[in-house]
Amino acid sequence: xxxxxxxxASQGLGKAVAEHFANNDFLVVIHYHKNQKKALDLVxxxxxxxxxxxxxxxxxxxxDEVIGLFxxxxxxxxxxxxxxNNVGNFxxxxxxxxxxxxxxxxxxxxxxxVFQSIQLAIPLMRKNKYGRIINLGFAGxxxxxxxxxxxxxxxxxxxxxxxxxxxxxxxxxxxxNVHIVSPxxxxxxxxxxxxxIPKKRLAIFEEMISVIDFLTSEKSDYLTGQHIEVSGxxxx
Numbered sequence: 289x290x291x292x293x294x295x296x297a298s299q300g301l302g303k304a305v306a307e308h309f310a311n312n313d314f315l316v317v318i319h320y321h322k323n324q325k326k327a328l329d330l331v332x333x334x335x336x337x338x339x340x341x342x343x344x345x346x347x348x349x350x351x352d353e354v355i356g357l358f359x360x361x362x363x364x365x366x367x368x369x370x371x372x373n374n375v376g377n378f379x380x381x382x383x384x385x386x387x388x389x390x391x392x393x394x395x396x397x398x399x400x401x402v403f404q405s406i407q408l409a410i411p412l413m414r415k416n417k418y419g420r421i422i423n424l425g426f427a428g429x430x431x432x433x434x435x436x437x438x439x440x441x442x443x444x445x446x447x448x449x450x451x452x453x454x455x456x457x458x459x460x461x462x463x464x465n466v467h468i469v470s471p472x473x474x475x476x477x478x479x480x481x482x483x484x485i486p487k488k489r490l491a492i493f494e495e496m497i498s499v500i501d502f503l504t505s506e507k508s509d510y511l512t513g514q515h516i517e518v519s520g521x522x523x524x
Contacts, residue, residue, distance in 0.1 A: 289340070290314045292370035293361060295348060295405065298323040300476045301424075302374040303330060304493035305500060309370065310339040312501075317361060318343045319375075348375050348401035349393070358408035368412035370504055373402045373423045376444070378478075383439040391440050398444035399451070406455055406466070413464050420504040423452050425470035428523030430515060445470075449515060456513030465512040467503045471496055472519025487520030 291314070297306040298320040307330075310316045316334070318341055320327035327343040334341040342364070346357040361368055376398040379390060402423055413419025426445040435442045449468055456466040473480055475490045482488060496518050502508050503516075517523075 290369040291317065291361070291365050291367060292372070293317040293319060293368055293409075294372040294374055295319040295401075296321070296375035298326040298330060298343075301471070301474060301493055301496060302372070305372055305374065305497060306330065306341070307334070308497045308501065310334045310337075310341055313339075314370065315340040315342075315365070317341075319348075319357065320345055321347050321375075348405070349396045351404060354401065354404050355408065358405070358412065362412055366412075367415045368409050369416060369418055369420065371405065371409045371413075371419070371421045372500065373405055373421070373448075375401060376424055376448075378438075378441055380438050380479075381440075383436045386440055394440040394444050395447075398441070399447045402448055403451060406451070410459070410464065414462065417463050419459075419462075419464035421455070421464065421466040422500050422503060423448050423466070423468045425449055425452075425468045425515065425517075427470050427472040427517050427519035429470060431523075433523075452515070453513050460512055465503070465508070467512065467514045467516070469496065469499050469503070470515065470517045470519065472517065472522035485520045485522045486524070487522075489520065491518050491520060 292309045294302050294306045296302040297318040306316045306318050318327050331341045331343045346353040348354055379394055429445045429449045452466050452468040473490050475492050499516050499518055
């Protein structure tokens with residue numbers, strides 16, 4: 289049985305991914321920061337269905353708590369097979385009005401937490417000589433377009449894009465594959481500019497999950513460092 293950690297899995301896309309892995313006989317570690325009730329309710333729901341799941345709490349902006357999260361996974365299971373870095377705060381604010389504190393928060397939450405989580409996951413994946421890491425991006429990254437009202441977020445997700453490529457190259461010989469999947473406008477998104485999407489509709493969770501499922505399966509064993517946008521043509 290494979291062990292999968294999904295960060296920010298108490299609701300939204302993270303919850304849907306956790307449910308998918310659990311339904312496919314993975315033991316899922318449901319990470320949460322503040323939504324303890326939702327996380328525990330999800331664990332109870334999965335266990336009642338005969339699935340295996342636990343909930344673990346950590347503030348991923350706190351380095352010590354990130355270390356504690358992965359230490360607990362090692363103590364409980366001895367390894368980790370799948371890591372889905374789903375956590376990533378979004379902020380829409382004009383660059384000229386963005387404070388240093390707000391900037392640092394977005395970078396810490398979106399970039400540094402991903403960097404540290406991957407670093408801590410690697411030793412646990414090496415134990416089984418197997419690992420699949422999926423980072424969440426944002427449609428349009430890597431194109432180096434200018435976004436003055438979401439600059440901090442766009443810079444952060446572009447950093448995740450480059451981190452993905454770098455880790456994929458560094459780990460390519462160890463059977464640890466690293467990818468980035470970028471959603472466009474999801475069914476759970478706060479902003480829903482459907483008129484900007486060529487497909488004229490929102491992305492549903494299942495469409496993201498189908499890509500994540502492929503990239504974490506044996507069918508994609510020879511792929512690493514890939515960036516796939518699930519955006520319906522938005523930001524092309």
